[in-house]
Amino acid sequence: MTNSKGCQADFLEDGVSGNDVELRIWGARGSLPCPGPSTVRYGGNTSCVEVRMGGRLVILDGGSGIRGLSAKMRHEAPIEADVLLSHYHLDHIMGLPFFSAAFKRENTLRFRGARLDTNITLRQILAKMMSPPLFPVPIEVYQATTSFEEFDPGDSFELPGGIRVETRGLNHPGGACGYRLSFGGIVIAYVTDTEHVPGEDSESALALMQGADAVIYDATYTDEEFETYRGWGHSTWREANRLAELAGAETMILFHHDPTHDDAVMDRIAVEAAEDRAKTIVAREGLILTW
Numbered sequence: 001m002t003n004s005k006g007c008q009a010d011f012l013e014d015g016v017s018g019n020d021v022e023l024r025i026w027g028a029r030g031s032l033p034c035p036g037p038s039t040v041r042y043g044g045n046t047s048c049v050e051v052r053m054g055g056r057l058v059i060l061d062g063g064s065g066i067r068g069l070s071a072k073m074r075h076e077a078p079i080e081a082d083v084l085l086s087h088y089h090l091d092h093i094m095g096l097p098f099f100s101a102a103f104k105r106e107n108t109l110r111f112r113g114a115r116l117d118t119n120i121t122l123r124q125i126l127a128k129m130m131s132p133p134l135f136p137v138p139i140e141v142y143q144a145t146t147s148f149e150e151f152d153p154g155d156s157f158e159l160p161g162g163i164r165v166e167t168r169g170l171n172h173p174g175g176a177c178g179y180r181l182s183f184g185g186i187v188i189a190y191v192t193d194t195e196h197v198p199g200e201d202s203e204s205a206l207a208l209m210q211g212a213d214a215v216i217y218d219a220t221y222t223d224e225e226f227e228t229y230r231g232w233g234h235s236t237w238r239e240a241n242r243l244a245e246l247a248g249a250e251t252m253i254l255f256h257h258d259p260t261h262d263d264a265v266m267d268r269i270a271v272e273a274a275e276d277r278a279k280t281i282v283a284r285e286g287l288i289l290t291w
């Protein structure tokens with residue numbers, strides 16, 4: 001698929017294209033991994049997205065999908081990466097104890113996350129998850145050079161290589177933070193987990209998505225499900241499309257699929273969402289977009 005701005009979407013097994021900007025989905029699920037015969041096509045791993053900008057690696061969230069990314073990077077060394085976390089619910093960090101790049105001395109990993117509704121630090125949160133009896137080995141076994149930096153939602157900062165990052169707080173129990181990455185005129189927005197308020201235009205979501213080339217958005221629920229799960233902190237594909245139009249965004253990538261949505265349900269959502277808005281696609285493991 002090629003759109004008017006030259007974005008290409010593909011499903012590849014091994015995908016370093018050499019292009020300036022590349023995005024690859026390693027986990028598109030929310031809440032809980034759900035592998036099995038009914039989810040093979042869209043995948044069962046939780047949130048993890050690989051973004052390459054000018055050769056620099058940015059990892060969005062460390063859900064169970066990061067295991068596949070780790071396997072792909074097995075022979076890459078040294079690795080230097082920025083890991084940006086949307087928030088600290090397990091589905092977004094559960095892969096980090098198995099993030100093999102963190103166990104290699106020659107690698108450099110910078111973890112960043114927003115100060116949300118908690119009084120412990122990012123490092124303390126990850127250390128807590130990686131401590132007995134929850135997990136047998138402590139975060140101190142990370143051999144890579146690591147840093148753990150916090151910021152306030154709304155802050156902007158620059159990553160090495162000239163990648164500009166803007167952030168906004170999202171509407172989610174306990175808080176969450178969305179990202180807008182800009183490099184070489186290409187903008188990728190990562191907007192999960194967030195609940196919309198019907199009839200209101202989310203200023204935060206729109207600011208992140210404004211004119212973006214690709215938006216990854218929390219489309220956990222159908223409209224019908226949304227009514228049942230008000231307050232759970234998630235949105236819908238219909239709202240994704242509405243916001244994408246308002247923001248003048250190009251490709252909308254529906255993300256954070258509900259674990260109960262098997263491949264047949266996701267196929268239906270893909271058709272309905274694309275009928276509603278042609279430039280909307282559904283995230284699946286192995287989806288690659290390049291610019």
Ligand SMILES: [Zn+2]
Nearest residue numbers: 030031091193
């Ligand atoms: Zn989530």
Ligand SMILES: [Zn+2]
Nearest residue numbers: 087089172193
């Ligand atoms: Zn969450």
